[in-house]
Amino acid sequence: MKPGFPHSRLLARLDRIVAFNDADRDGISALPMTLRNFPAEHEIVAQGARLNKCCMVVDGFLYRHKPGDGAQRQIVSFHVPGDIPDLYSLHINPMDHHISTLGPAVVAFIPHHPFREMLARSPRLTDIFWRETLVDASLFREWVVNIGTRDALARIAHLLCEMEMRLEVVGLAPNLTFSFPASQTHIADACGISAIHANRMIQELRSRRLIEWEGKTIRILDRDRLAEIADFDPAYLHLRDRAVVS
Amino acid sequence: MKPGFPHSRLLARLDRIVAFNDADRDGISALPMTLRNFPAEHEIVAQGARLNKCCMVVDGFLYRHKPGDGAQRQIVSFHVPGDIPDLYSLHINPMDHHISTLGPAVVAFIPHHPFREMLARSPRLTDIFWRETLVDASLFREWVVNIGTRDALARIAHLLCEMEMRLEVVGLAPNLTFSFPASQTHIADACGISAIHANRMIQELRSRRLIEWEGKTIRILDRDRLAEIADFDPAYLHLRDRAVVS
């Protein structure tokens, strides 16, 4: 079976995380997927919803967020192509957060029913997707550490290190350069700081010649020093091979 | 098959979350478990370790923590009887955080091999334990929100609301009163604030007559007002029936 474009995204993604075989490939390739385009800042899934399908990022970025106390909100994760941010909806209802597009994005919807059938047929695929949700959880733990222990500058630096590495895995960060259509307000909401302070810290990173950030394009100039400031250790990403050469 | 004491802890726990049948029960009851006692503040699992067994809390509390920047550390979760804090080690290695006892605790170890065999035999149990890890992840998301958006007073209030409700589920918080052998430093490390400030905020909660906290015993005096301060919505706990009467 010839996998379609969205399927290959998912396959490429999983391939970088675990080793799997042709049977796994065929199972995934047989999943029905419906592609849809969404404009920037568009809510794909609402908190409280009961879903009958999952969404996979094909192109662009999604982010998950929860309303915080009062007017505040907290972004709890960003998602890159290949991610399935609501994979957990297979087993948990209702959704405990929103999912929105960051910039314009292409999303593939996978109905729960055939997804569950595929998993029921293959304990191996079950393990693979279970593992995906576990890595997801590991990122949340690191975000707790990020927001709980680091100052604003390090929080932003850490976020950038994480995004660069996750995008590199799916081939979207050549030369430490990548597209990231987040406003400074998004960064602030993700790091638990004010937008104004986020602005100042980003300027600080720029003036230290650690990053370039113009429009929606980020370029990391000195990954080692950025990682040092961020106290960044990629172990929590649980990538298959962490031998990332610079 | 007659389940032993540790097994019944696990069964009771799962029973409050999902509905399951006798076959499930038998499968769980057949799991080999080795009981061990640990003193307070004892490391059960180290970051970086590759495990061949999971640990279930039988009595007392465990907590998971990661070293933060410099001398700081971040507690990312507390665990009550019935929890399996390193369930994810079935699919992910190495551990990305430490697990320690809070006070003295009794822990049951379950070897990975029979655990995996049980799951391989029962897609239903696989779903149940997968779901457990998904709820775990949901708590992390809420912790991100807690630390990222709320002030110190609300963070502590939120933590107390969460602990009370989770303990109530396993029958360990009668009359809104429960044992919790955490020092103020633990609270501080969990909420991302300094121990001194944690002390002042706890005093504030006491003086407002919201809680009593003497030694290792906490009593919630006014859950409604505490939940209001904490902006606490138990939906993220994904309990089966959330009809908790006061």
Add this chain to the structure above:
DNA sequence: CGCGGTCTTGACAGACATCAATTTCAGTGG
């Protein structure tokens, strides 16, 4: 060319961290 969102800058206030010292108290030993 004008509008609105985003970014930027400055001044000021406040929540919280840090430093230092004292009190409490459970556990220990004489």
Add this chain to the structure above:
DNA sequence: CCACTGAAATTGATGTCTGTCAAGACCGCG
């Protein structure tokens, strides 16, 4: 039975990181 001891809790003073308010600059888009 009662000092002794070290950890935990508490209190006070001071500094700072970060939030808030206000206003202006920049820029993409219609």
